[in-house]
Amino acid sequence: MNDRTTTAPPELAVRDVTVRFAGLTALDGVSFTVAPGSVHALIGPNGAGKSTCFNVLSGLCRPAAGTVTLGGTELTRLAPHRIAALGVARTFQNIVTTQGTVADNLMLGRHALTRAGFTASALRLPGARREQREHLARAREIAELTGLGAHFDAPVGLLPYGDRKRVELARALCLEPRVLLLDEPVAGMNAAERARTAEVVGELRAELGLSVVLVEHDMGLVMRLADEVTVLDFGRPIAHGTPDEVRRDPEVLRAYLGTDATGEDAA
Amino acid sequence: MTDLLDSLLGGLALGAVYALVALGFVVIFKASGVLNFAHGSLLLFGGYLVAVLHDDLGFAGALALAVLATAALAGALDRFLLQRGGQDAHSAHVQTIVTIGIDIVLLTELARRIGGDLLTLGDPWGDAVTELGPLTVADSRLAAIAVSAVVIAGVFALFRFTSWGLSLRAAAEDMEAAALMGVRLGRVRAGAWCLAGALAALAAVFLAAFPAPGLERTTGQIALNAFPAAILGGLASPTGALAGSLVIGLTEALVVGYQSELHVLGEGFGDVAPYAVMLLVLLVRPNGLFGAKGAARV
Amino acid sequence: MSDRTALLTRRRATLLTVAVLLCLPPFYLDAFWLRIGLFSLAAAIGATGLALLSGTAGQLSLGHAFFLAVGAYGYTWLAGDPGPGLPTALAVPLAVLMAGLAGGLFSPVAGRVKGIYLGIATLALVFLGHHVLLTAESVTGGFNGRSVPPLSLGGFTFDAGDELTVLGVPFGAEERLWFLGLALFAVTWFTARGLLRSRPGRALAALRDSETAAAVMGVDVARHRSAAFVVSSMYAGLAGVLLALAFRRVVPDYFSLVLSVDYLAMIVIGGLGSVAGATAGAVFVTALPLLMTRYADQLPLVAAPGSAEGAVGPTEAARYLYGAAIVLVLLYAPDGLHGLARRSRDRLRRRRSPTSDPASAVPSPSPPAAAARPKEHTL
Numbered sequence: 001m002n003d004r005t006t007t008a009p010p011e012l013a014v015r016d017v018t019v020r021f022a023g024l025t026a027l028d029g030v031s032f033t034v035a036p037g038s039v040h041a042l043i044g045p046n047g048a049g050k051s052t053c054f055n056v057l058s059g060l061c062r063p064a065a066g067t068v069t070l071g072g073t074e075l076t077r078l079a080p081h082r083i084a085a086l087g088v089a090r091t092f093q094n095i096v097t098t099q100g101t102v103a104d105n106l107m108l109g110r111h112a113l114t115r116a117g118f119t120a121s122a123l124r125l126p127g128a129r130r131e132q133r134e135h136l137a138r139a140r141e142i143a144e145l146t147g148l149g150a151h152f153d154a155p156v157g158l159l160p161y162g163d164r165k166r167v168e169l170a171r172a173l174c175l176e177p178r179v180l181l182l183d184e185p186v187a188g189m190n191a192a193e194r195a196r197t198a199e200v201v202g203e204l205r206a207e208l209g210l211s212v213v214l215v216e217h218d219m220g221l222v223m224r225l226a227d228e229v230t231v232l233d234f235g236r237p238i239a240h241g242t243p244d245e246v247r248r249d250p251e252v253l254r255a256y257l258g259t260d261a262t263g264e265d266a267a
Numbered sequence: 268m269t270d271l272l273d274s275l276l277g278g279l280a281l282g283a284v285y286a287l288v289a290l291g292f293v294v295i296f297k298a299s300g301v302l303n304f305a306h307g308s309l310l311l312f313g314g315y316l317v318a319v320l321h322d323d324l325g326f327a328g329a330l331a332l333a334v335l336a337t338a339a340l341a342g343a344l345d346r347f348l349l350q351r352g353g354q355d356a357h358s359a360h361v362q363t364i365v366t367i368g369i370d371i372v373l374l375t376e377l378a379r380r381i382g383g384d385l386l387t388l389g390d391p392w393g394d395a396v397t398e399l400g401p402l403t404v405a406d407s408r409l410a411a412i413a414v415s416a417v418v419i420a421g422v423f424a425l426f427r428f429t430s431w432g433l434s435l436r437a438a439a440e441d442m443e444a445a446a447l448m449g450v451r452l453g454r455v456r457a458g459a460w461c462l463a464g465a466l467a468a469l470a471a472v473f474l475a476a477f478p479a480p481g482l483e484r485t486t487g488q489i490a491l492n493a494f495p496a497a498i499l500g501g502l503a504s505p506t507g508a509l510a511g512s513l514v515i516g517l518t519e520a521l522v523v524g525y526q527s528e529l530h531v532l533g534e535g536f537g538d539v540a541p542y543a544v545m546l547l548v549l550l551v552r553p554n555g556l557f558g559a560k561g562a563a564r565v
Numbered sequence: 566m567s568d569r570t571a572l573l574t575r576r577r578a579t580l581l582t583v584a585v586l587l588c589l590p591p592f593y594l595d596a597f598w599l600r601i602g603l604f605s606l607a608a609a610i611g612a613t614g615l616a617l618l619s620g621t622a623g624q625l626s627l628g629h630a631f632f633l634a635v636g637a638y639g640y641t642w643l644a645g646d647p648g649p650g651l652p653t654a655l656a657v658p659l660a661v662l663m664a665g666l667a668g669g670l671f672s673p674v675a676g677r678v679k680g681i682y683l684g685i686a687t688l689a690l691v692f693l694g695h696h697v698l699l700t701a702e703s704v705t706g707g708f709n710g711r712s713v714p715p716l717s718l719g720g721f722t723f724d725a726g727d728e729l730t731v732l733g734v735p736f737g738a739e740e741r742l743w744f745l746g747l748a749l750f751a752v753t754w755f756t757a758r759g760l761l762r763s764r765p766g767r768a769l770a771a772l773r774d775s776e777t778a779a780a781v782m783g784v785d786v787a788r789h790r791s792a793a794f795v796v797s798s799m800y801a802g803l804a805g806v807l808l809a810l811a812f813r814r815v816v817p818d819y820f821s822l823v824l825s826v827d828y829l830a831m832i833v834i835g836g837l838g839s840v841a842g843a844t845a846g847a848v849f850v851t852a853l854p855l856l857m858t859r860y861a862d863q864l865p866l867v868a869a870p871g872s873a874e875g876a877v878g879p880t881e882a883a884r885y886l887y888g889a890a891i892v893l894v895l896l897y898a899p900d901g902l903h904g905l906a907r908r909s910r911d912r913l914r915r916r917r918s919p920t921s922d923p924a925s926a927v928p929s930p931s932p933p934a935a936a937a938r939p940k941e942h943t944l
Contacts, residue, residue: 058781059780059781060777060780060781079780079785080777080780080781081780081781081782081783081784081785081786083781084780084781084782084783085783089781089782090781092777092778096774096775096777096778097774097778098767098770098771098773098774098775098778098779099770099774100767100770104767104770107764107767108767108768108771108779108782108784109782110764111764111767111768111782111783111784112782112783114764116763116764116765117764117765118760118765118792118796121759121760121763121764121765121766122756122757122759122760122796123756123759124755124759124763128763128764132763132764171782175782175783302681302682302684302685304684348892348896351896352895352896359681360625360680360681361895362895363625363681363684364625364681364829364833364891364895365891365892365895365896367826367829367830367891368830368833368888368889368890368891368892368895369888369892370826370888371826371830371884371887371888371891372884372885372888372889372892375881375884375885375888376881376885379877379878379881488822491688494685494688495685495689497685498682498685498686502682532700533696533697533699533700533701534700535696535699535700536696536700538692538696539692539693539695539696542688542689542692542693543689543693545685545686545689546674546686546689546693549674549678549686550673550674553674553677553678
């Protein structure tokens with residue numbers, strides 16, 4: 001069912017992307033490349049344009065200039081649902097789950113991988129029912145993988161914060177993504193929840209071999225997980241390199257001066 | 268030629284009245300994010316008050332009282348019912364449906380009181396007409412144009428020069444930010460609803476005046492024609508609502524004026540022409556003619 | 566696994582019991598009650614369609630009366646003269662398809678205009694539709710409408726024509742139509758619940774809760790909005806056919822904005838987004854005025870129909886009640902509805918224990934704790 005993850009994910013290349021909102025330049029000539037199977041962190045102070053960058057990657061925001069390519073496919077002109085169908089999944093900074101149970105949310109993640117339409121579903125045709133059964137089984141596996149197995153049939157609204165945040169992660173994984181965009185996956189979590197999520201992301205990468213783009217304020221997590229780091233400030237890339245290189249970069253220190261480097265204050 | 272001028276002038280008068288209604292609709296939307304489906308029955312409420320009070324108070328007194336009472340009713344509905352639902356976008360959607368419930372109650376009560384009657388409002392223009400060159404124009408239409416122009420100018424001045432207007436614009440931009448900057452959303456909203464109620468009551472007078480036969484239980488429904496006007500204008504723009512109202516008023520008047528040439532569309536098409544225009548516009552521009560956000564908001 | 570089998574057996578038993586109970590009324594109740602039941606069944610079918618559109622997909626429609634009219638008039642024209650005079654059994658599905666087609670033609674608007682704004686756009690359907698019903702006399706019969714040919718299925722006609730006695734009870738039009746209504750309602754229940762619990766239903770609910778989340782999960786937003794509109798129109802069309810058969814005459818003035826608002830009232834009162842809720846709301850809104858008319862002389866404050874001018878008649882009394890019900894349900898029991906375009910963020914804001922008092926269910930205007938979490942500009 002998830003044959004597309006058995007091959008190595010294609011390279012995600014962002015080239016000179018510029019985004020303007022009503023005269024404000026939110027992203028200014030941003031370029032970086034996410035090597036297949038790597039974890040690439042995007043860091044920077046609040047307002048640096050990290051989420052805007054994610055919105056460009058997932059098709060929610062069209063750049064004024066620049067390109068984003070996944071393998072040979074240009075993403076910037078595609079509608080969000082087409083990008084999702086190519087295997088790019090994301091989570092949001094603020095939890096955006098839908099009503100219903102964990103299972104309902106995870107099955108939404110299977111949307112692009114399933115076919116059942118209005119007619120087949122309304123008439124409960126055997127094909128549609130079989131498809132639902134099969135994909136429900138896979139959704140359950142992913143719930144186990146992310147530590148949500150016990151809550152599979154629980155309403156999302158009743159789960160604690162950390163679990164709901166993980167529902168989003170699991171839902172994104174249900175897309176069987178080749179590229180996973182994580183927007184502050186541990187924001188607002190306590191230390192134990194953070195550790196658990198970090199562990200899950202690490203396992204995922206090892207087991208599924210997918211590429212991860214990570215936006216995160218928690219520097220500990222970034223240093224632990226990331227292979228490469230791109231630092232944005234006021235929409236401009238100011239540094240790039242391995243976590244160690246970036247940590248010593250004077251530009252980066254200057255950008256973070258006056259703000260708390262770990263971002264803990266905001267949480 | 269005189270037919271055309273006649274239609275244009277009639278359309279201008281109608282558009283001016285629609286503008287009063289549409290402007291109220293837009294002000295409410297800007298301040299609270301609510302689409303007020305009870306607008307028609309607020310208008311009917313104002314008209315009904317003028318109809319029952321003008322014998323005792325005279326037209327001017329009745330109108331003044333009706334405008335104040337409708338403003339108070341609209342403000343109270345917002346303050347005591349809608350505002351209980353909160354200020355965010357989701358609440359605004361729920362409150363929109365609440366206005367439909369309010370409309371059911373208000374309209375049922377007014378329709379019951381009015382029954383099958385045609386109420387006269389005792390307006391000073393009656394069926395008098397004025398000769399303007401080749402045209403014979405009903406005084407009530409001239410009054411509608413003149414009064415609307417003055418009132419609308421006043422409303423735009425309110426937007427521009429008062430702190431309430433400033434707060435209203437801030438709230439429309441970003442409610443959360445406005446609240447953080449000290450804008451008292453509750454007051455801005457209540458003010459907007461009062462203003463909209465007052466405008467609706469005023470519009471009722473002209474909708475019921477000559478050449479219309481009087482105030483009927485269905486007069487509120489005519490006011491619904493201002494919805495397309497507001498949609499055309501993009502919902503959040505008073506200027507757009509003004510332009511939309513003129514488009515709708517002129518279309519309606521021209522369709523009625525050229526009824527015989529347009530008989531394929533059927534008798535009485537003028538009444539529904541505003542909706543045909545709205546559909547055509549929405550097909551091409553889902554956000555309205557002048558709307559940058561409007562329908563796209565949420 | 567045996568748990569599940571037991572559950573399934575129990576569910577089947579319940580379903581069977583309900584089905585048997587619903588078959589009993591024609592043998593015990595007179596035509597008045599059967600008519601209330603029949604209108605309620607028709608309304609429940611239509612309301613289910615609106616619940617899918619407004620409750621599940623979060624798209625407000627005030628155009629439901631138009632699609633009811635397409636179904637009712639479509640059947641009448643297809644099966645009648647003037648008209649192609651098709652076999653009535655064929656005219657029913659074709660009329661439903663016609664309603665779906667009408668919904669599809671509106672999809673350029675229905676797919677792109679979202680939430681409450683669609684409510685205004687759909688006003689156009691009601692007014693333009695009403696105008697067409699009045700004007701296209703050769704098809705619709707104009708102001709006086711048309712009489713509806715009774716449905717005939719394999720030699721069995723759903724009218725009072727030939728005498729029929731079942732178990733000692735004479736079966737007139739109402740008795741026969743009751744079973745037709747029941748069958749159509751069963752189809753509605755089966756299909757609508759199938760939809761809601763599968764891929765399209767989840768996609769629609771996601772659209773309502775967060776358009777962006779739905780889109781990045783692979784849901785084609787415009788296509789699903791349009792499809793929801795078409796499906797909702799088809800249920801309305803089916804309800805229209807049943808109503809036409811029950812009324813035996815279709816007239817334009819029935820299919821007015823008031824009817825659209827009635828349907829909206831049904832789904833709001835019943836709790837948006839569920840088939841059971843829509844059904845409950847449909848029974849409430851349909852039966853209330855009829856019951857009040859019947860028992861007007863026994864009710865305080867309600868005058869008998871046709872009594873003194875200006876008195877509160879049963880129809881008015883019913884409208885006050887359900888108008889007020891809409892306001893009260895929405896303001897004091899917002900969790901009873903699944904929310905138009907509710908964002909899941911709101912749930913975070915209103916997070917509370919299930920036992921807390923109703924007052925706290927009202928979203929608090931003060932910035933909730935969630936807003937204090939790390940936040941950058943989000944689109």
